[in-house]
Amino acid sequence: KGGPIAIADFTIINESSLENLRKEVGKVISKLR
Numbered sequence: 507k508g509g510p511i512a513i514a515d516f517t518i519i520n521e522s523s524l525e526n527l528r529k530e531v532g533k534v535i536s537k538l539r
Contacts, residue, residue, distance in 0.1 A: 516534045520527050 518527070518530045518534060
């Protein structure tokens, strides 16, 4: 039932400001490079 979430390598938490979301996305992108 978990589908894509169950096999995700990264989780981005979107519970704050847009700036914090951008920081979290930036961290994931830098790890993927």
